[in-house]
Amino acid sequence: MEITLAMIKELRESTHAGVMDCKKALLQSNGDFAAAEKVLKEMGLAAVAKRVDRSTNEGRVTILQKDNKFVMVDITCETDFVAKNNEFINLGKNVAEKILSEGYTQIEQPLVEMVNGLIATINENMKVKRFALMECGPNQYVATYIHGEGKIGVLIRFNADDPKILSDEAFKDFAFKCALQVCAQDPMYLDGKDVPKDYCDEQLGIFRKQVESLDKPENVKEGIVRGKLSKHLGEICLNQQVFDFDNPDGLTVEKLFAKFNKDHGCKTSIESFVRYRAGGND
Numbered sequence: 001m002e003i004t005l006a007m008i009k010e011l012r013e014s015t016h017a018g019v020m021d022c023k024k025a026l027l028q029s030n031g032d033f034a035a036a037e038k039v040l041k042e043m044g045l046a047a048v049a050k051r052v053d054r055s056t057n058e059g060r061v062t063i064l065q066k067d068n069k070f071v072m073v074d075i076t077c078e079t080d081f082v083a084k085n086n087e088f089i090n091l092g093k094n095v096a097e098k099i100l101s102e103g104y105t106q107i108e109q110p111l112v113e114m115v116n117g118l119i120a121t122i123n124e125n126m127k128v129k130r131f132a133l134m135e136c137g138p139n140q141y142v143a144t145y146i147h148g149e150g151k152i153g154v155l156i157r158f159n160a161d162d163p164k165i166l167s168d169e170a171f172k173d174f175a176f177k178c179a180l181q182v183c184a185q186d187p188m189y190l191d192g193k194d195v196p197k198d199y200c201d202e203q204l205g206i207f208r209k210q211v212e213s214l215d216k217p218e219n220v221k222e223g224i225v226r227g228k229l230s231k232h233l234g235e236i237c238l239n240q241q242v243f244d245f246d247n248p249d250g251l252t253v254e255k256l257f258a259k260f261n262k263d264h265g266c267k268t269s270i271e272s273f274v275r276y277r278a279g280g281n282d
Contacts, residue, residue: 001031011036058083059129059278061153062092063144066100068136070144072153073099074276075115077126083278084149088126091118092150099131107131132274140271141166145179154179156273165266174260177245178238181253182273187238190270191254195233203229238270 003026011022011033022036029035059076060083073096075088082088095111098104104111111128119126134155136142139162145154156179158166165171189195207228211221234240239254247256253270261267 003027003031007031007033057279059126060088060092060150061146061276061278062089062096062150063146063153063155064093064096064100065142065144066097069100070134070136070142070155071096071099071131072134072144072155072274072276073131074129074153074278075126076129076279078124082122082124082126085122087118087122089150091115091126095128096131099133104131105133129279130276132276134272134274139163139166141171141175143172143175143179145176145183147183151278152183153276153278154182154273156182157271159269159271161267165264165268168264170264171260171268174256177243178253178270179273181241181244182238182275184244185235185238185241186275187241187273188236190237190272191239192233192237195237200229200233203232238273 003023007026008019008022011026012019014033014037025036025039026033028039057076058078058080059074061072061074063070063072073092075092075095077083077088091114095114098111098114102108102110107128107130115126115128132155134142134157136157139160141158141160143154143156143158146152147154156175158175158178160166160171204225207225208221210228211224214221214224216224234242234252239257240252242250243253243256251259257269
């Protein structure tokens with residue numbers, strides 16, 4: 001049977017496979033479209049298997065909202081070139097939609113199959129690395145931020161004693177800037193009280209080693225050590241970080257919230273946040 005360009009085009013449009021792969025599949029199946037699609041699927045699975053061990057240090061973070069639910073998905077790939085590919089961008093959106101529509105709470109096989117389908121087309125290893133879900137209650141607000149064509153994504157949820165403040169433009173602006181703060185400063189914890197004791201003890205041990213050779217009384221050394229720990233916690237805890245935006249007095253995040261609440265007669269606070277860097281571990 002003669003394999004025409006029209007047949008190849010039709011198979012390519014239905015499967016998104018490459019032109020030569022479509023032609024090969026049609027020849028192998030003697031022009032039978034159903035059989036050709038099966039051949040392409042088998043070829044695609046083989047392509048996935050060949051690439052499964054390749055490192056995926058690039059990627060894109062996608063955020064999607066549906067009603068009061070938010071999802072942030074980190075899909076990784078091998079190269080920055082593919083991370084900017086429209087098909088890869090659409091994959092992120094489709095995976096996010098699937099997670100919300102199906103109510104997934106972990107990476108399920110249908111999501112893996114969606115990614116595998118694009119691996120077969122683009123010939124580069126990819127995977128759904130992780131995703132985070134965030135639901136917004138009646139007294140809550142979620143701010144989102146995507147930086148640098150999906151290089152970093154942030155979800156941050158706020159609580160309020162009165163839901164009216166959540167629609168105030170001043171609050172929305174403050175909330176968005178808090179998302180920018182998380183993106184720029186990459187805090188490990190929300191508050192100093194959230195830091196595990198083991199971590200603090202480990203840091204204290206490091207700082208004591210740093211000052212043991214100083215010619216100072218032990219109580220002075222210990223004061224220096226405690227000061228170093230306080231400074232470190234101020235760097236890794238969001239509430240204790242100095243706010244980066246519109247902050248001439250150099251106030252911390254928690255002090256700016258106290259000021260905002262006093263000025264607006266309300267009580268708002270950050271409840272939680274998630275920050276993903278595409279292809280990274282944060």
